[in-house]
Amino acid sequence: MTIDASRGAEAPPDLVQLLTPEGERVEHPDYDIDLTPEEVRSLYRDLVLVRRVDLEAVALQRQGELGIWASLLGQEAAQIGSGRALTDSDMAFPTYREHGVAWCRGVDPVKLLGLFRGVNHGGWDPKEHNFHLYTIVIGSQTLHAVGYAMGVQRDDANAATIVYFGDGATSQGDVNESFIWASVTNAPIVFFCQNNQWAISEPLEKQTRIPLYRRASGFGFPGVRVDGNDVFACLAVTRKALEAARTGQGPTLVEAFTYRMGAHTTTDDPTRYRVASELEAWKLKDPIERVKAYLFKNELADQEFIDAVEAEADQLGADLRRRCLAMPDPEPLAIFDHVYSEPHALIEQERAQFATYLEGFRD
Numbered sequence: 001m002t003i004d005a006s007r008g009a010e011a012p013p014d015l016v017q018l019l020t021p022e023g024e025r026v027e028h029p030d031y032d033i034d035l036t037p038e039e040v041r042s043l044y045r046d047l048v049l050v051r052r053v054d055l056e057a058v059a060l061q062r063q064g065e066l067g068i069w070a071s072l073l074g075q076e077a078a079q080i081g082s083g084r085a086l087t088d089s090d091m092a093f094p095t096y097r098e099h100g101v102a103w104c105r106g107v108d109p110v111k112l113l114g115l116f117r118g119v120n121h122g123g124w125d126p127k128e129h130n131f132h133l134y135t136i137v138i139g140s141q142t143l144h145a146v147g148y149a150m151g152v153q154r155d156d157a158n159a160a161t162i163v164y165f166g167d168g169a170t171s172q173g174d175v176n177e178s179f180i181w182a183s184v185t186n187a188p189i190v191f192f193c194q195n196n197q198w199a200i201s202e203p204l205e206k207q208t209r210i211p212l213y214r215r216a217s218g219f220g221f222p223g224v225r226v227d228g229n230d231v232f233a234c235l236a237v238t239r240k241a242l243e244a245a246r247t248g249q250g251p252t253l254v255e256a257f258t259y260r261m262g263a264h265t266t267t268d269d270p271t272r273y274r275v276a277s278e279l280e281a282w283k284l285k286d287p288i289e290r291v292k293a294y295l296f297k298n299e300l301a302d303q304e305f306i307d308a309v310e311a312e313a314d315q316l317g318a319d320l321r322r323r324c325l326a327m328p329d330p331e332p333l334a335i336f337d338h339v340y341s342e343p344h345a346l347i348e349q350e351r352a353q354f355a356t357y358l359e360g361f362r363d
């Protein structure tokens with residue numbers, strides 16, 4: 001087998017881009033965005049801060065403080081751009097990698113760590129943030145999201161649903177079924193696929209022979225491919241798709257063309273299956289560097305601003321570490337607490353059995 005080292009590194013022609021890797025603003029006939037300097041600075045700040053949260057979490061895992069971590073490195077723009085497009089009443093369904101979207105939904109980053117530290121089964125209240133719990137079973141959340149969107153439609157609420165999934169997930173039956181349900185019910189939903197080129201060690205070519213966004217037409221709704229490393233474009237494209245959903249125009253598939261710069265999770269070693277030059281090519285398209293270049297080129301920020309954001313990131317990282325280590329271990333019997341919403345005889349029996357078992361360890 002030959003490996004094409006440049007795979008995915010050249011921008012495909014049908015890519016919506018508003019900010020080039022060099023930080024040049026470009027126009028697109030169908031998508032526009034009018035951001036104030038303050039908004040651009042705040043996007044930059046978000047990108048830097050979520051990257052730091054991610055870095056700190058990887059370090060915590062390496063030191064044995066988390067069981068596992070799924071890094072978002074390289075996907076910050078796709079997540080902050082789409083996350084910022086959401087209104088408070090919109091609902092988001094994530095995978096296990098959407099730390100940037102969680103940030104935009106106001107979830108305290110330390111709450112993301114509980115699941116990965118094994119001290120809880122989720123960590124936040126989905127209703128409080130309109131951000132569902134992380135979902136590990138690939139693609140299953142697309143069905144949950146379409147069901148939710150159909151409910152929103154029946155409530156006649158002015159809200160959209162967005163569901164995140166990966167390139168690999170597009171091969172799952174659940175995802176294809178969810179496309180059909182969304183299509184035939186005209187559900188108010190945005191399917192946001194982060195095509196990070198890999199599903200663990202499986203490259204994109206193992207999932208599809210056509211660009212992923214083009215699959216949408218077979219299901220009867222529009223698809224668009226956006227530069228997933230361009231936060232302006234991700235914001236503009238997602239905003240438009242969400243607005244279409246809210247105004248009765250049904251689903252859209254957004255394919256955010258991006259790259260997983262790190263390992264699949266901390267249990268994975270990507271050097272075993274991908275060549276270093278691929279990563280090097282994508283580093284030139286870094287989602288943060290292009291916003292920084294844009295800010296400098298247009299004199300919207302100075303070094304003092306960049307340093308201040310860096311200092312804030314240091315503070316955030318240190319705070320996250322301190323609060324992670326202070327997270328209490330759960331009471332062992334708590335595992336039975338939320339199996340059913342109402343008391344259940346079998347669960348009570350199991351709880352009692354486990355309590356007796358634990359008693360056996362007492363001195």
Ligand SMILES: Cc1ncc(C[n+]2csc(CCOP(=O)(O)OP(=O)(O)O)c2C)c(N)n1
Pocket residue numbers: 095097136137138165166167168169170196198199200260264
């Ligand atoms: C139903 C199911 N099958 C297999 C797995 C194991 N698994 C975890 S992540 C993953 C790859 C997912 O790739 P992709 O959808 O591209 O998302 P990414 O991790 O790249 O963000 C697989 C196969 C799983 N979690 N669930």
Ligand SMILES: [Mg+2]
Pocket residue numbers: 166167168194195196197198199200
């Ligand atoms: Mg992937």
